[in-house]
Amino acid sequence: MAKIKDIFGYKSIWFAVKGAEIDTILSCCPELKYEKDTDWKDAIFQIAENWTSKIMLSGPYDGWVFLIGNTLWDLSQTDEIVNMMNRIGAQAQEVCYFASHRVSDSYAFGRMVHGKLIRLYACGDGQLFRSIGERSDAEKKLSLTYAETEEDLFHEDFDLIDEEDILSIAEEWSIHPGMLYDREEARTVLADKSSRSDLK
Numbered sequence: 001m002a003k004i005k006d007i008f009g010y011k012s013i014w015f016a017v018k019g020a021e022i023d024t025i026l027s028c029c030p031e032l033k034y035e036k037d038t039d040w041k042d043a044i045f046q047i048a049e050n051w052t053s054k055i056m057l058s059g060p061y062d063g064w065v066f067l068i069g070n071t072l073w074d075l076s077q078t079d080e081i082v083n084m085m086n087r088i089g090a091q092a093q094e095v096c097y098f099a100s101h102r103v104s105d106s107y108a109f110g111r112m113v114h115g116k117l118i119r120l121y122a123c124g125d126g127q128l129f130r131s132i133g134e135r136s137d138a139e140k141k142l143s144l145t146y147a148e149t150e151e152d153l154f155h156e157d158f159d160l161i162d163e164e165d166i167l168s169i170a171e172e173w174s175i176h177p178g179m180l181y182d183r184e185e186a187r188t189v190l191a192d193k194s195s196r197s198d199l200k
Contacts, residue, residue: 009177016174019093078130138172
């Protein structure tokens, strides 16, 4: 079995799912069309190539399956993100969502436990797209305080979120992507995301 050498996390969008297999996740997400079983290196290349519609699923790693793809949802599409978390969350113990793109200063993180949305935060280009729930234990542990309204986004009392914050929260909630380096590959699947926006 090959080992993981290519890591995601920076300029990436991904879900971490605990307690659900790849096939279960695909069955919950009709917008994702299975293409083939493949290896990690090929899947990482496919999802990175010109921000295509390709989506990678891989795992489990310590109980977590990763769903990775830069075209999963735009950060501003928070209703679609929550909808997808709800569908997967109905079949999983936990669903975490992370997004990071430093060029546009766009960042997001979310967590659902046993079908209940605990936290969702998404901001980009000076806009606050959504803030749901109280500051999580992970945010408190990392001493992170983000603005809860657009008016507060650049107030000196609040932190500006960055890509390292996203990775730190991912480490607290699931697995830091960097920790997958040199791990034995688990099953890896390549899917294609439909362009339809009316899926419920």
